[in-house]
Amino acid sequence: MRAVVLRDVGQPTAVEDLALRRIGDQEVRVRLQASGVCHTDLSVRDGSMPALLPCTLGHEGAGIVTEVGGAVTAVSTGDHVVLTWNVPCRRCPHCLRGETQLCPHGLKHAFGGPYAESPTGPVWPEMGAGTLAEETLLPAAAVVPVDQSLPLDHAALLGCGVTTGVGAVLRTAAVRPGESVLVIGCGGVGLAAIQGARLAGAARIIAADRNAAQLPAATASGATDTVDVGDADLVGAVRDLTGGAGVDHGIEVVGKPATIRAAFDATRRGGAVTLVGAAGFTESVTLPALMLMADGKKIQGSVYGASDPARDIPVLAELALRGRLDIEALVTRRIGIDDVEAAFTDMVAGRGARSVVCFGPPS
Numbered sequence: 001m002r003a004v005v006l007r008d009v010g011q012p013t014a015v016e017d018l019a020l021r022r023i024g025d026q027e028v029r030v031r032l033q034a035s036g037v038c039h040t041d042l043s044v045r046d047g048s049m050p051a052l053l054p055c056t057l058g059h060e061g062a063g064i065v066t067e068v069g070g071a072v073t074a075v076s077t078g079d080h081v082v083l084t085w086n087v088p089c090r091r092c093p094h095c096l097r098g099e100t101q102l103c104p105h106g107l108k109h110a111f112g113g114p115y116a117e118s119p120t121g122p123v124w125p126e127m128g129a130g131t132l133a134e135e136t137l138l139p140a141a142a143v144v145p146v147d148q149s150l151p152l153d154h155a156a157l158l159g160c161g162v163t164t165g166v167g168a169v170l171r172t173a174a175v176r177p178g179e180s181v182l183v184i185g186c187g188g189v190g191l192a193a194i195q196g197a198r199l200a201g202a203a204r205i206i207a208a209d210r211n212a213a214q215l216p217a218a219t220a221s222g223a224t225d226t227v228d229v230g231d232a233d234l235v236g237a238v239r240d241l242t243g244g245a246g247v248d249h250g251i252e253v254v255g256k257p258a259t260i261r262a263a264f265d266a267t268r269r270g271g272a273v274t275l276v277g278a279a280g281f282t283e284s285v286t287l288p289a290l291m292l293m294a295d296g297k298k299i300q301g302s303v304y305g306a307s308d309p310a311r312d313i314p315v316l317a318e319l320a321l322r323g324r325l326d327i328e329a330l331v332t333r334r335i336g337i338d339d340v341e342a343a344f345t346d347m348v349a350g351r352g353a354r355s356v357v358c359f360g361p362p363s
């Protein structure tokens, strides 16, 4: 099977031919139909996210189960499934508190043994999923069956970006009808957050991006106002739009100290700042110490949209099937497996939302 393989951090990937190892008792084999290209894939490629190398990139995919291990009962051959990278243990203190996204064992499978062989040796799957490939092998607990009428190139995005963005707004921020929401960063996750705010019944949804070309997609996803950050002072623009007060919720989906600070400053006294973007390990944010207390704002991180894939992916799939969640609005382009490097170039330039790799029929 063909796979997008990273051999050394900082180097371009190449499409290679791999052979999957034998399936384990608790595993499933999936023929991928589609895989999103997520910013985290780029972070693995440039070395800012850890991975065992060489690895097949990709962790946001959907496909059809082609084989199940002897002990697998929850899914069957022929099932349409969304792949998830988080496999909570369901026994640790975090899991027992309902914080499965923080389970310290959730990525254990990613750092176990290799899943495939190349002509020059073993290969690991990025985040235990390796979705930028025609096939993969993963724990049965890492796949979530979905209705067969949901297009798989939409279902793929439920594996990471949609769950992260919608969950940040509905679960972490818990936006209520009538509230105002600012979303900074209108890539795939940011657009999903905007759609989450629309689902929550937010009255005002302000979308901001450094690239004005992203803003029409934000409007299509439900933004009521847009701010071209390349052109305007973001905090000033948000204050103007909200009568000087600031928004109830500042959602940051970039992961840069400057935009985290802007989210804090653009949020009203007593409001909540929700951080979704992943910053670099060595970056720090400076906030005014007195205002941290005196303004009574809440600052909270959101990992994987505080979602439990087994519980929340079927809900998001149902919302997509009923037309309440517009996943097509997040898809910038459909590409082939040989075009992943070009998708990274677009990502670095801040162009577009999600590139989705579509795999051809089985050969």
Ligand SMILES: [Zn+2]
Residues within 6 Å of the ligand: 088, 089, 090, 091, 092, 093, 094, 095, 096, 103, 104, 105
């Ligand atoms: Zn756990």
Ligand SMILES: [Zn+2]
Residues within 6 Å of the ligand: 038, 039, 040, 041, 059, 060, 160, 161
């Ligand atoms: Zn991702």
